[in-house]
Every structure is written in C-alpha cells, then in structure tokens.
Amino acid sequence: MIRVVIALLILLLGLAMTAGGGWLVSLNGSPYYLVAGAVLVLCALLLLMKRRSALGLYALLLIGTLGWSLWEAGLDWWALAPRGALLVLFGLLLVIPGVTSPIRGGRAPLLLAVLLSTAVAAVGYYQDPHDLNGELPGPVSPDAGHSELVPKGDWHAYGRTALGQRYSPLTQITPDNVTRLRRAWVFHTGDTDTTTFEATPLKVGDTLYLCTPRHELIALDATTGVERWRFDPDIEPELNRRRQICRGVAYFPGHRQPPLATVERTNPQPEEMLAATGSERDSLIDPEDLHCEQRLFLPTADARLIALDADTGERCARFGDNGEVNLWNGMPNPEPPLYYPSSPPAVTDQLVIIGGLISDNVSVSQPSGVIRAYDVDDGRLVWNWDPGNPERTEPLPEGETYSASSPNSWSVASVDEALGMVYLPMGNHTPDQWGEQRDPDAERFSSSVVALDLATGKVRWVFQTVRHDLWDMDVPAQPSLLDLDTPQGRVPVLVQPTKQGDIYVLDRRTGDPVLPVREQPAPASLGYQTVATSQPSSALNFNPPPLRERDMWGATPVDQLFCRIRFRQLQYQGRYTPPSEQGSLIYPGNFGVFNWGALAVDPVRQVAFTSPSYLAYVSTLVPRKDDHSRHVSSRGPGANENYGAPYAVKMKPFLSPLGLPCQQPPWGYVAGADLRTGEVVWRHRNGTIGYPSPIALPVTIGVPDIGGPIITAGGVAFMSGGLDNKVRAYDLTSGRTLWEDHLPIGGHATPMTYLDDTGRQILLVVAGGHSAIGTRGPSRDAVIAYVLDDAAAEKDVDQVR
Incomplete structure (x- = not known):
C-alpha cells in the first residue's frame, strides 16, 4: 500500500514537471x-508494476539531478535544496526495507545515490559562496565623531545630528x-490601528520624544519610560491612511544666532544683534516666546506643521496660526490623500x-x-523651492500655486550650516512608470540629490542618480x-545610498564625485515610451548581477x-528594463x-554599515x-x-505560488564598506528562516531589511528591521x-541609543511592524x-489612555 501511495505521488510530480517542462522548453x-x-x-509506472528497474532508474535520476544542480548552482545549499530535496526524500522512502515490497533487490544503487546527494548538500550547507570575510579599518580621525552642538548622551535628530550619520x-x-x-x-x-511604525525617537536632556503612525507626539522619561505628556x-479620522507614516519629529534647541523674527520685530542694526550677548540678547526676544525657546516640530497627516514647547507639549502660539502652518497653502490639486x-x-x-x-502613480x-523654509520662530515663509519652477524661490503671492506633479522629497534631509546648504533626497516625477508627460525642466531634479542654499533656497548643485526614471527609483534615504x-x-563629502544599490560619495560643496562614477549603457525602449540611453553607476555599489533562469527559486x-x-x-534586459504590457521584471525592485x-557611517573610522x-x-x-x-x-x-495617462500600472513582487520570492536567496545582507577606497570589505547573510516561513527556524537564509542601522563608537552596530522580527548587534569591524x-513584531524603524540619568547607555528599539511587508506579531506599538544589566527586570510601562 505504501509503495502505491509513493508511486502515485511520484506520478503526480512527474506529470506536473513534464507539462511545465514542455512549456518551459x-x-x-x-x-x-x-x-x-x-x-x-516512467519510474512511477514501473513501481506500480512492481518492477525492480524502477529503483535503478530512480537512482540514475538522482545522479543526473545532482550533476545538473551543481552545474547550475554550485555548492550553494539554498540553491541546491529545492532542486533535489523532494526527489531525495522520495528516494529515501524507496530504500527503506518493506516500503517497496514485493520488489526484491535493486536498492543498493538508489541508496548510494541518496547518500551522495545528501553528502553534497551537507558540504554546501557549510559553505556560503555569497559570504565575504574581512575587517574594516580602525579609527582615522579621532575628533570627527562628536558634534559640540549635541551632547554625547543625546540624540537630537533623526540621524542623531543634522549630518545624518x-x-x-x-x-x-x-x-x-x-x-x-x-x-x-x-x-x-496605544496606537495599534496600523502596522507602519517607522519613528526614530529623539532624546533631549532627560526626555524622549516620538510620534505614532497617527501623528500623536509623546514625551517619555528617558530613564523609566514613563509618559510625561x-x-x-486632532486629525480627521477619515484622513487616516492604510499605511500612515510618521518617521519622527524635529527638535530646535534655541538660537545660536539672532532669530530672524526678532530682527524684523525690533528692527535693530544687524551688527548690534550679532554683538549682543547674554541679557542684552534676551531683551530683544519677545517674552511670549520664552516658553518655546526649545521646541519640537511635528508634521501631520493632514499636511500641517505644528510647533510645540519641548517641556510641556503646548503649542508655540507665535508660530504661524496658533502654533501651526498649513502646508496646503499654494498647493495645486488639493486632495488630502495625495500629499502629506x-x-x-x-x-x-x-x-x-x-x-x-x-x-x-x-x-x-x-x-x-x-x-x-519657514522661520523657526513665527512660521513666516522665508523661501520656497519648486522643482517645476526652480529659479523663483521668493514666497509666492497669495492666490498663486506651485507647479503640479513635480518631483518631491518625502525622505529626510541633511544640513551643513557651515557650508550653508540643505541636502534633499528627491523622489521620482509622478507617474513613476510613465514618463511621456513630464516637465523636462522639473525632471532634471527627479531621483536626484539636490543641494539648496540655506539663505535663499537657490540650487547650488544637483546630482541625478537615475535618468528619466520609469521604475520608482526615488532617492529614498537621508x-x-x-x-x-x-x-x-x-574632503567634506555626502554619502547617498539609492534603491538600485549604488552608494554615491560626492563632494558636498560641489556635487562632484569623490569615488568614481561611470555611465553604463541602458536597455533600449520596448516601444511604449522613450528611455535614457545610459545610466550612472558608482564604484561603491551593491548592484546585484543580472538574473538568469537558473537563479529562479522555490520550495x-x-x-x-x-x-x-x-x-x-x-x-x-537587466537593470532598468522598461515597463511593458507584457510585464517587465524589475531587479532590483x-x-x-x-x-x-539608509545606512550608518562612522566618521572616525570613515566606514559605512549597510543592509x-x-x-x-x-x-x-x-x-x-x-x-x-x-x-x-x-x-x-x-x-x-495614472489617471490622465494612457496606462495604469500593476506593481507586485516577483513571487512563486507559495508566496516565496522567485529569485533564490539570500535576499538580505549586512555589509561593511571602506568609504575612502570604495571597497566592500565584508558581507554576510542577515536574518533567519522566520521569513517567509510561518515557522521560525534558527537557519540563516538572508532576509530583506526595512528600517536602518546605527553605529556606536564602542565598535557595535545595531539593526532591527529584518523581516524575522529580531534586533541584532554586530561587530562593526x-x-x-x-x-x-x-x-x-518587526522593528521597522531605525534604533537609537543614549545615556539615561543614571549614566547607563540605552539601546531603544521601536517595534510596530509594517503592513506593506506583512510582518506579524501580537504587539504593534512597543517601544523597548x-x-x-544582568539583573534588569522588564517593566511594562503602559500608560495609554
């Protein structure tokens, strides 16, 4: 009976492979x-007929499969396993005494084939052709890692400082x-309605500040985790989005120079303001603003920017209209779900x-x-830079609107006040996959890094990472x-990671490459729309090799x-294959x-930790x-x-019927790079089989990360964004x-670290999952x-209302 069942299963597998194999040929x-x-x-039919030749034929199939698998995949266990594991399992069943009775003899060749296949798989399991071992260099510039503007134990901005490191x-x-x-x-x-918790908290003095996906701002005691305010x-509930996001709030520590609003209000001479110190300068500040000397800026899902006192959470009344400015002012096509x-x-x-x-789209x-750019004190619009009208940066008069559909900057900017520039990672010109109706003047800023003058908003330089982007290859990272x-x-440099895997190292004064950048030929048009003939690529990159049929994968x-x-x-046709009606494979996606x-950089060792x-x-x-x-x-x-365009677009991951990625693992790494040489020094798979399997197993496969890493001067890097719901520490070297x-649940936000009031270094992780990637777990709102401390006892400080 067992023989018949096995024979029928082998027959079903054979019929499926024959039909599909014919289609593939x-x-x-x-x-x-x-x-x-x-x-x-044939093996199944011979088994049903109780023929001894079935076992010998199956042994030949295993040997042939092993040879073909090694030719296609080499000693890569994760690539070998789906090719042969099921066949080896059937072979193992067939050699068990009694399973194939009344067939007599013929088991020895099959047993040898099973043992050989298993031995090769075992060798492959302990070898990783994708692993790269090495050690990053030690410190280069001893004093480079500390900003006097941010105390060592604090974390004042999304990337700790405005430099975004x-x-x-x-x-x-x-x-x-x-x-x-x-x-x-x-x-x-208490915000458990969504699973898109991407906030990186700030730590100022003895207080933590974080925002929830519903854009509530919460202040916590940094030592105990107790809520302070x-x-x-008060966002309208119907405006809440399925994946509403608040990545963080911004902190203003108080003026180092005379405030713009104060200069206008009292009209002192500029040299008088610059010379004023201590009580003299205090006398020039409106007493009504003293309670907001240190303030927080909260962006909201209904397109407001709100200023709050950092001590009390009260509105800074002099900022805009009762503490807020309306970002819909001057906007064309004011439909709330489309912008925030x-x-x-x-x-x-x-x-x-x-x-x-x-x-x-x-x-x-x-x-x-x-x-x-708004005045930090009174919310007055100082300048505006519109990629569709880049030369006109003075505030628009009442009644005029900015250009529609121009490239946006949805990620986090960085600032160098000494050089007087703000650096913006720019998104694609919408619609992402249809480029025939774009403004050519605006498109030069699409998928680029733009440096604007802080005083005027004028363009100082622009570096475009994708020409005529048809793939949603926004510059996504700070x-x-x-x-x-x-x-x-x-050289003062800017390090910019991109979706396509290039990491550009540019002179941030001019935008000129410090590490080489070369133009590469791009795939030709498929007849639907025009394409760029070439695309840039950095010498420092994590561009994957082009996919081949042999790289396809399955369980x-x-x-x-x-x-x-x-x-x-x-x-x-490789990277930058244009979209098509037939369907185009986009890799990287x-x-x-x-x-x-983004990534994390160590300014002392001049290295980067990437994922x-x-x-x-x-x-x-x-x-x-x-x-x-x-x-x-x-x-x-x-x-x-894509209303108004000739085509809508379907975008989806390239997955098998079982919901697994169609290209073979690894799907995610951690890697270390020397920024001075552009060399990738080490690279290791990151994450276990908890993704995409519903059962967590301690087997490292390499899973995608969405979140981001941090680096500490202690030589440790931290990351929590892997899809297997783990926070990990890594040796930076x-x-x-x-x-x-x-x-x-998944910690898909960048962690941060600080000193509490007792002098202990704290690692803080936000774990709230992410609906776009389907991470699962019982809690969606945890800050851990x-x-x-070996004796540390976990306390659940739950003070939600």
Missing part, C-alpha cells in the same frame, strides 16, 4: 524538467559586553525646512513637490555627511519551475536595495480606456491608476552577529529599552 528554457518529469512518470559617540556597549543587554522597560503607545493633533509630510523636517538655527510625500495631476580623508586631502521543483516559466515570459532606513536587500518586482502597463475608471485599484485615492533578541 517552448520558451527556450532548460530541458531538465521535461526530461526529469518523463523519467518520474546615525552614529553615536557612546562607548559603554562594546563587542565584549553586548551579550549582557537586557530589556529595561517597555512602553506601549502627549499631544494629539511623512518624515521630520530639517531644522537650522533660523529655519525649519520641509518637503512632503506625494502618492505615487495616482494621476498626472498631483500636488507639488515644493520644498518650503544623505550622510562626514569629512573623508582622500589622496587629495580631507519544490514545481514552484521553481513556475518561476522559471514566468521569468521566460517577462521582458527582462522598487522595494530597493536601500530604502528610507542591502534584494527582491525582484514585476511592472505591467495596463492600457486605460478612459481617465476616470478604476483599472487596477479597489479604493481611493486610486493607487497606480567584521560584521559578526554578537547578540539578538526576539521582538514582539535595553540596558547592560
């Missing part, structure tokens, strides 16, 4: 599946003691500078991507600023076969090798019959409909994983503090 694919399927069908000069946690990290306290925000911006600021603004001594997110008539030692001397030969068929059906989590991810996507153009019907969406505002803890 018709698409000029590998003939293996057709041949192997036919052999499986995500580097802390704290040294208490080291590779030698990091395994002693224990939970000190857990706070629950909470501000609710998802990231914290940049703050200087005089200005608060803010961009905003524009919904991708809704229509050709979207709000503007304008960047605006630039990191540091001073780099080069053969030509020390079994059947879903791997499905992925091979789909690969052959899709348009694919718009999830990005790097996304808004590249690799997922392929499919982009399909869908002809539109009119400008108002839904073609690809089910509800508002109409994602990917080698990339070796030192410690990990299981989170209640870790401390070096």
Whole structure:
C-alpha cells in the first residue's frame, strides 16, 4: 500500500514537471524538467508494476539531478535544496526495507545515490559562496565623531545630528559586553490601528520624544519610560491612511544666532544683534516666546506643521496660526490623500525646512513637490523651492500655486550650516512608470540629490542618480555627511545610498564625485515610451548581477519551475528594463536595495554599515480606456491608476505560488564598506528562516531589511528591521552577529541609543511592524529599552489612555 501511495505521488510530480517542462522548453528554457518529469512518470509506472528497474532508474535520476544542480548552482545549499530535496526524500522512502515490497533487490544503487546527494548538500550547507570575510579599518580621525552642538548622551535628530550619520559617540556597549543587554522597560503607545511604525525617537536632556503612525507626539522619561505628556493633533479620522507614516519629529534647541523674527520685530542694526550677548540678547526676544525657546516640530497627516514647547507639549502660539502652518497653502490639486509630510523636517538655527510625500502613480495631476523654509520662530515663509519652477524661490503671492506633479522629497534631509546648504533626497516625477508627460525642466531634479542654499533656497548643485526614471527609483534615504580623508586631502563629502544599490560619495560643496562614477549603457525602449540611453553607476555599489533562469527559486521543483516559466515570459534586459504590457521584471525592485532606513557611517573610522536587500518586482502597463475608471485599484485615492495617462500600472513582487520570492536567496545582507577606497570589505547573510516561513527556524537564509542601522563608537552596530522580527548587534569591524533578541513584531524603524540619568547607555528599539511587508506579531506599538544589566527586570510601562 505504501509503495502505491509513493508511486502515485511520484506520478503526480512527474506529470506536473513534464507539462511545465514542455512549456518551459517552448520558451527556450532548460530541458531538465521535461526530461526529469518523463523519467518520474516512467519510474512511477514501473513501481506500480512492481518492477525492480524502477529503483535503478530512480537512482540514475538522482545522479543526473545532482550533476545538473551543481552545474547550475554550485555548492550553494539554498540553491541546491529545492532542486533535489523532494526527489531525495522520495528516494529515501524507496530504500527503506518493506516500503517497496514485493520488489526484491535493486536498492543498493538508489541508496548510494541518496547518500551522495545528501553528502553534497551537507558540504554546501557549510559553505556560503555569497559570504565575504574581512575587517574594516580602525579609527582615522579621532575628533570627527562628536558634534559640540549635541551632547554625547543625546540624540537630537533623526540621524542623531543634522549630518545624518546615525552614529553615536557612546562607548559603554562594546563587542565584549553586548551579550549582557537586557530589556529595561517597555512602553506601549496605544496606537495599534496600523502596522507602519517607522519613528526614530529623539532624546533631549532627560526626555524622549516620538510620534505614532497617527501623528500623536509623546514625551517619555528617558530613564523609566514613563509618559510625561502627549499631544494629539486632532486629525480627521477619515484622513487616516492604510499605511500612515510618521518617521519622527524635529527638535530646535534655541538660537545660536539672532532669530530672524526678532530682527524684523525690533528692527535693530544687524551688527548690534550679532554683538549682543547674554541679557542684552534676551531683551530683544519677545517674552511670549520664552516658553518655546526649545521646541519640537511635528508634521501631520493632514499636511500641517505644528510647533510645540519641548517641556510641556503646548503649542508655540507665535508660530504661524496658533502654533501651526498649513502646508496646503499654494498647493495645486488639493486632495488630502495625495500629499502629506511623512518624515521630520530639517531644522537650522533660523529655519525649519520641509518637503512632503506625494502618492505615487495616482494621476498626472498631483500636488507639488515644493520644498518650503519657514522661520523657526513665527512660521513666516522665508523661501520656497519648486522643482517645476526652480529659479523663483521668493514666497509666492497669495492666490498663486506651485507647479503640479513635480518631483518631491518625502525622505529626510541633511544640513551643513557651515557650508550653508540643505541636502534633499528627491523622489521620482509622478507617474513613476510613465514618463511621456513630464516637465523636462522639473525632471532634471527627479531621483536626484539636490543641494539648496540655506539663505535663499537657490540650487547650488544637483546630482541625478537615475535618468528619466520609469521604475520608482526615488532617492529614498537621508544623505550622510562626514569629512573623508582622500589622496587629495580631507574632503567634506555626502554619502547617498539609492534603491538600485549604488552608494554615491560626492563632494558636498560641489556635487562632484569623490569615488568614481561611470555611465553604463541602458536597455533600449520596448516601444511604449522613450528611455535614457545610459545610466550612472558608482564604484561603491551593491548592484546585484543580472538574473538568469537558473537563479529562479522555490520550495519544490514545481514552484521553481513556475518561476522559471514566468521569468521566460517577462521582458527582462537587466537593470532598468522598461515597463511593458507584457510585464517587465524589475531587479532590483522598487522595494530597493536601500530604502528610507539608509545606512550608518562612522566618521572616525570613515566606514559605512549597510543592509542591502534584494527582491525582484514585476511592472505591467495596463492600457486605460478612459481617465476616470478604476483599472487596477479597489479604493481611493486610486493607487497606480495614472489617471490622465494612457496606462495604469500593476506593481507586485516577483513571487512563486507559495508566496516565496522567485529569485533564490539570500535576499538580505549586512555589509561593511571602506568609504575612502570604495571597497566592500565584508558581507554576510542577515536574518533567519522566520521569513517567509510561518515557522521560525534558527537557519540563516538572508532576509530583506526595512528600517536602518546605527553605529556606536564602542565598535557595535545595531539593526532591527529584518523581516524575522529580531534586533541584532554586530561587530562593526567584521560584521559578526554578537547578540539578538526576539521582538514582539518587526522593528521597522531605525534604533537609537543614549545615556539615561543614571549614566547607563540605552539601546531603544521601536517595534510596530509594517503592513506593506506583512510582518506579524501580537504587539504593534512597543517601544523597548535595553540596558547592560544582568539583573534588569522588564517593566511594562503602559500608560495609554
């Protein structure tokens, strides 16, 4: 009876592989599946007829499969397993005494084939062809890691400082003691309606500040995690989005120079203001503003920018209209779901500078991507830079609007006040996958890094990372600023990661490349729209090699076969294959090798800690019959409909029928790079089989990361954004994983670290999951503090109302 069941299962597998293999051959694919399927069908029939030759034939199939697998994949266990594991399992069952009775003899060759296949797989398991071992260099510039404007134990901005380095000069946690990290306290925000908690908290003095996905701002005691106050911006519930995002708030510590508003209000001579100190300068400040000397800026989902007193959470009444400015002022196409600021603004001594997110691919008539600079004291608009009208930066008169659908900056900006520039990572010109109706003047800023003059908003330089972007390859991450030692001397540089995997190292004074950048030929047009003939690429990059049919993957030969068929059906000419009606394979996909989590740089060692991810996507153009019907969406505002364009677009990950990525792992790494040489020094798989499997197993496969890393001067890097719901510590020198803890749900925000009032270094992790990637867990609103204390007892500080 067992023999019959096994024979029928082998017959079903053989029929599926024969049919699919024939289809694959018709698409000029590998003939293996057709041949192997036919052999499986014959083996099954021979088993049913109780023929001894069935076992010998099956042994030949295993040996042939092993040889073909090694030829295609080498000694890569994760690539070998789906090719042969199921066949080896059937072979093992067939050699068990009694299973194939009354067939006598013939088991020895099959047993040998099973043992050989298993032995090769075992060798492959302990070898990783994707692993790169090395050690990053030690410190270069001893004094480069500390800003006098931010105390060592604080974290004042999204990237700790306005330079966006995500580097802390704290040294208490080291590779030698990091395994002693224990939970000190857990706070629950109470915002559990969404699973897109991306906020990186700030720490100022003895207080933590964070925003929830619903844009509530919460102040916590930095030592105990006890809530001090909470501000609710009172957003209309119907404006809440399915993936509403607040990545953080911005902090203003008080003036280092005379405030702009004060100069205008009292009209002193400029030299008098600059010379004023102490009580003299205090006398020039309106007493009504003293309670807001230190303030927070909260962006909201209904497009407001609110100023709050950092001590009390009360509105700063002199800022705008009762503490807020309306970002819809001057906006074309004012439809609330289409625009809001998802990231914290940049703050200087005089200005608060803010961009905003524009919904991708809704229509050709979207709000503007304008960047605006407001006086930090009174909320007066000082300048506006509109990529569709870049020369006119003076505030628009009442009644005029900015240009529609221009490239936006939805991520986090960086600032160098000494050079007088703000650096903006720019998104794509919408619609992302249709480029025939774009403003050519505005498109030069699409998917670029733009440096604006702080005083005037004028363009100082622009560096475009993708020409005529048709792939949603926004520049998604905050630039990191540091001073780099080069053969030509020390150079102030900007380090910019991109979705396509390039990391550009530019002179931030001019935008000129410090590490080489070369132009590469790009795929030709597929006839739907014009394309750029070439694309830039940096010498420092994590660009994956082009996909091949042999790179397709699955848990079994059947879903791997499905992925091979789909690969052959899709348009694919390598990186930058244009979208098509047939469906185009986009790799890297718009999830990005790097996304808004960016990377972390150590300005002392002049190195970067990165977390590249690799997922392929499919982009399909869908002809539109009119400008108002839904073609690809089910509800508002109409994602990917491209109203007004000839095509809507379908964007989805390239997955097998089992929901697994169609390209073989690893899908995610941690990697260390020397920024002076552009060399990737080490690279290791990151994350276990908890993703995408519903069962967590301690087997390192390499999963995507969405979040971001930090670096400490103690030589430890931290990251919590892997899709297996873990926070991990890494040795910065080698990339070796030192410690990990299981989170209640994915920690898809960048961690941060600070000193509490008792002098303990705290690691803070926000764990709230992310609906776009389907992370699962029981808690969606956790803020978790870790401390070096073997006796630390976890306290659940839950004071939600």
